[in-house]
Each structure stands twice: as C-alpha cells, then as structure tokens.
Amino acid sequence: MGASCARALAVAGARVTVVRPPRLAGEAWAAAAGMLAAQIEAGPEEALFNLGIAGRAFYRREAAALTDSTGIEIGLAQDGILQVAVEEAQVETLKAKVAWQRQQAQRADWLDPTELEEGWPWLRAGFGGFWAPEDGTLDPIGLVEAFLADTERRGGHIVEDRITGLWREGGRLMGGLGEQKRHPADAVVIAAGAWSGRLDHLPRPLSIEPVRGQMIALDWPKGARSVTVYGDHCYLLRRGDELLAGATMEHAGFATAPDPAAMADITSRLTTIYPAIAAAKPGRQWAGLRPGTPDGLPIIGPEPRLDGLWYATGHGRNGVLLAGITGELIAQGIGGEPLPEELRLVRPGRFWDW
Ligand SMILES: Cc1cc2nc3c(=O)[nH]c(=O)nc-3n(C[C@H](O)[C@H](O)[C@H](O)COP(=O)(O)OP(=O)(O)OC[C@H]3O[C@@H](n4cnc5c(N)ncnc54)[C@H](O)[C@@H]3O)c2cc1C
Known part of the structure; x- marks a missing residue:
C-alpha cells in the first residue's frame, strides 16, 4: 500500500519519501497469492464491489506503463477465476451471485x-x-518492486528506517519519527499493514489486528491448463512452474512461523477440487499477516483529528487487488481533489469516534 501511494503521489508531482524497515517477517505483500478476485471474493451485494472492480481495472490500465518505466514485470494475467461449488448447498448462492454481478454490468457465468x-x-x-x-492474478512482489522503482525514477526517495510513531509538535503533524532519524513531511500516509496500530502518538487507536495467512507451493501438474480456482476455503493458482495454494485465516497475533497442521489442512481442502494433489510431494510453506479490521473493510482517507495524516491500511484479504486504486485515491485526496462518495464506508473515524 505504501509503495502504491508513493508511486501515485510521485505521478501527481509530489516529493515523496518511502520509509521502510529492513525486511520484516510476515509482510503481507511478500506472502500474498496475488489474485485480483474482485468478483470471486465479493459477497452477496458487496458494499465495496465497485472499488474492487476499479482496483482490478487499475492494473489493466497501468501494467504496461509500469513495466515500460521500470523494466519490471508484474505478471498480470487476466484469464479468469473459477469457484467450484463443492456442496450442493452452494449452488443457489453462487447462481444468485452470478445474477447480481450481471446486474452490476459485470461478466459472470454459471458453469x-x-x-x-x-x-x-x-x-x-x-x-x-x-x-x-x-x-x-499478478505477482505481488514484482508489483511492489515496480511501484518503488517508478517512485524513484520520478524523483522519490526510499529510505531504510523503522517508523516508531508520528512526529507531532504543538498539535501539528511534522512528519514521522524513525529509529534512525526524524522524517519531516507535510502529509504522512500510514501504510504499515498489520503494524499500523502499533505506532506511537496516533490521534486515535487503530482497529487493526493481524490475520495470519499460510500458503504452500507444489509443482504445477504437467500438461494441466493454467487456471485459478477457489474451492472450500482454499484456492490454487499457477505462478511459473509452481502451484500456489492457500490460505488460512488465523488470529495468531504477530506469530509468523508456518505450522504443519496448516499445510495438512490446505492440502486436504485442495484434494476435494484437485484429487491428484494427494500424491504430490510437500513443497515450500510460508505465512503473512493481513491487516484485518472489525468490519472487514479497509481504512482509507484523511484523519479528521489531525491535518495532514492519511490512512491506507486494513485491506485484509484483498490488499493486492486494492493497492493500485488506493494509491490513486490517496494521491487525489492529498492533492485536494474530492474523494468518491463510496469511500464513506472506509472512513478512518468509523471505529473509534469518541
Ligand atoms: C497468505 C496471503 C495471501 C494473500 N493473497 C492475496 C491475494 O491473492 N489478493 C489480494 O488482493 N490480497 C491478498 N492478500 C492480502 C494482501 O497481501 C494485503 O491486504 C496487503 O499486502 C496489505 O498491504 P499493506 O501494505 O497494508 O500491508 P503489508 O503488505 O503487510 O505491508 C506493510 C508494510 O509496512 C512496513 N512496516 C511495518 N511496520 C513499519 C514501521 N514501523 N515503519 C515503516 N514501515 C513499516 C512493512 O515492512 C511492510 O512492507 C494476501 C495476504 C496473505 C497473508
């Protein structure tokens, strides 16, 4: 989220500094599958459906420009996602989802x-x-690298430090306090994922809790056509020669070590949609921490209690999908443009408004 906001602000002509720590265990972007599942992940009558569709459209619009500018491939594949009904009870729900999404002018089919x-x-x-x-789908690691490289190419700076809190003086926001130094800024965007609420001197508590997701990688089945498939609380996709599968949803604090029980759980769920997996040899396994909010919606926009403070966090399961569009919205807002009415749903003051 930080890399995307930085790039969008740099495109808009702002002088940008990204302050990032040395690699941190559990960063969600580095663990993510990279699905752009605006339609598959949407619940019935999804409140933020249009934001997800705009998030997906961002990559279609910007992928080529990002790669031209940086030489970095983001691996954008626009070849559809399939959700298999593993129980008869899901059929009606999924058919209703097809109907509702078609009414929203999106392509959706029941097979x-x-x-x-x-x-x-x-x-x-x-x-x-x-x-x-x-x-x-896209490759989230490539995406972050490309956003950062494009930010630098446009004159932005990437500084290695860990922000400990906001730098405030006499009621004014001066920038960020780092472990190494102070980072002055007219505007500060908090985009520290699951760690966002741990910063000092915030004007309100941030309702974000890590939701651990574990993933596994196996060899992609020889000759099988590439496809991204959802099953019963699991999904699989292809990246290079690997089959990536996930992901658990666990409240385990900031613990990031993967556990064998999760591998067994993902494998057994996967077997219901892809039976040959039972014979596959176990491969890599890893975990990341999604920034989760109480209502499952992100926190995007300005802090009403402190001029110059912005949030781009709490994107839970769909932060790759929403990263590009969130960056653009933050850049618009900081640039003084009005934000879409739909962002009312994700306003920062909605949890702790006392
Ligand atoms: C297993 C898994 C699979 C996922 N799959 C998908 C998917 O397929 N599609 C999708 O759309 N989303 C997916 N997600 C969700 C997505 O990864 C997250 O929503 C997204 O990465 C959140 O972005 P973020 O920038 O808020 O947090 P992060 O990606 O966690 O990034 C936070 C950044 O803040 C930095 N940071 C932390 N503390 C500080 C500090 N004190 N000072 C400075 N910097 C700091 C960290 O180093 C990190 O780089 C998945 C997540 C997981 C865990």
Whole structure:
C-alpha cells in the first residue's frame, strides 16, 4: 500500500519519501497469492464491489506503463477465476451471485459440472462453478518492486528506517519519527499493514489486528491448463512452474512461523477440487499477516483529528487487488481533489469516534 501511494503521489508531482524497515517477517505483500478476485471474493451485494472492480481495472490500465518505466514485470494475467461449488448447498448462492454481478454490468457465468469437466478435466467438477472471466492474478512482489522503482525514477526517495510513531509538535503533524532519524513531511500516509496500530502518538487507536495467512507451493501438474480456482476455503493458482495454494485465516497475533497442521489442512481442502494433489510431494510453506479490521473493510482517507495524516491500511484479504486504486485515491485526496462518495464506508473515524 505504501509503495502504491508513493508511486501515485510521485505521478501527481509530489516529493515523496518511502520509509521502510529492513525486511520484516510476515509482510503481507511478500506472502500474498496475488489474485485480483474482485468478483470471486465479493459477497452477496458487496458494499465495496465497485472499488474492487476499479482496483482490478487499475492494473489493466497501468501494467504496461509500469513495466515500460521500470523494466519490471508484474505478471498480470487476466484469464479468469473459477469457484467450484463443492456442496450442493452452494449452488443457489453462487447462481444468485452470478445474477447480481450481471446486474452490476459485470461478466459472470454459471458453469454446470459437464462444462467444468470439459474445460478442466483434472479438476473434480463438484456441483458446477461460478466463472469470473475478467478476474485474474499478478505477482505481488514484482508489483511492489515496480511501484518503488517508478517512485524513484520520478524523483522519490526510499529510505531504510523503522517508523516508531508520528512526529507531532504543538498539535501539528511534522512528519514521522524513525529509529534512525526524524522524517519531516507535510502529509504522512500510514501504510504499515498489520503494524499500523502499533505506532506511537496516533490521534486515535487503530482497529487493526493481524490475520495470519499460510500458503504452500507444489509443482504445477504437467500438461494441466493454467487456471485459478477457489474451492472450500482454499484456492490454487499457477505462478511459473509452481502451484500456489492457500490460505488460512488465523488470529495468531504477530506469530509468523508456518505450522504443519496448516499445510495438512490446505492440502486436504485442495484434494476435494484437485484429487491428484494427494500424491504430490510437500513443497515450500510460508505465512503473512493481513491487516484485518472489525468490519472487514479497509481504512482509507484523511484523519479528521489531525491535518495532514492519511490512512491506507486494513485491506485484509484483498490488499493486492486494492493497492493500485488506493494509491490513486490517496494521491487525489492529498492533492485536494474530492474523494468518491463510496469511500464513506472506509472512513478512518468509523471505529473509534469518541
Ligand atoms: C497468505 C496471503 C495471501 C494473500 N493473497 C492475496 C491475494 O491473492 N489478493 C489480494 O488482493 N490480497 C491478498 N492478500 C492480502 C494482501 O497481501 C494485503 O491486504 C496487503 O499486502 C496489505 O498491504 P499493506 O501494505 O497494508 O500491508 P503489508 O503488505 O503487510 O505491508 C506493510 C508494510 O509496512 C512496513 N512496516 C511495518 N511496520 C513499519 C514501521 N514501523 N515503519 C515503516 N514501515 C513499516 C512493512 O515492512 C511492510 O512492507 C494476501 C495476504 C496473505 C497473508
């Protein structure tokens, strides 16, 4: 989120400094699968549906420019995501989701089991599936590198330090306090993911708690067509020659060590949609900390109690999808432009307003 905000601000002509610590265990961007699942992840009548669609559209619009500018590939694939109904009870829900999303002018299809078997014979077709042909994936590590490289190319600075808190004097925001030095700024964007609430001198407590996600990687099945598939609380996608699968949702504080029980859980859920996985040899496993809020929506926008302070945090499960658009919105806001009405739902004051 910080890299995206920095790049968008640099595009808008601001002088930007990104203050980042040496690599920190559990950074979500480094652990993420990278799905742009605006439609698949959307609940029925999803409040932030349009923001997710705009988030996905951002990458279509900006991927080529980012790569041209930096030489870094972000691995954007726009080849759809499939959600298999593993229980009969899911069929009606998914069909309703197809109908509602079509009413929102999005492409969405219900595929019956025969259609699924024809398209993806190595999958267990279950009771059919929800097909979102416009959803896709990208490589989140490439994305962060590209945002930062483009920020630097546009005159921004990347400084290695750990911010301990806000630098405030006489009721005014002066910048950020780092372990190494003070970082003066007219505007400060808090984009420290699950760690955002741990900063000193915040004007209000930040309602963010880490939600650990564990992932595994296996060899991609030889000859199998690339596809991103959701099953029962699990998903799989292809990156290079690997099959990435995840992800757990756990409240485990800031603990980042992966545990074998999670690997077994992901593997067994995966087996219901991809039976051949049972024979695959275990591969890599890792964990990351999503910044989770009580209502599952991010915190984006200005702090009403402190001029110059902005938040871009709390994006939970969909922070890769929403990173690009969040950066643009923050840059718009800091530049004095009005923000879309929909952002009312993610306003920073909604939890601790006393
Ligand atoms: C296993 C897993 C799978 C996921 N899959 C997807 C997916 O497929 N699609 C999707 O859209 N989202 C996915 N997500 C969610 C996504 O990764 C997060 O929502 C997103 O990374 C949040 O971005 P962030 O910048 O707020 O937090 P982070 O990505 O965690 O980044 C926070 C940054 O703040 C820095 N920081 C922390 N403390 C300080 C400090 N004191 N001073 C300075 N810097 C600091 C950290 O070093 C880090 O770089 C996944 C997450 C996980 C864990």
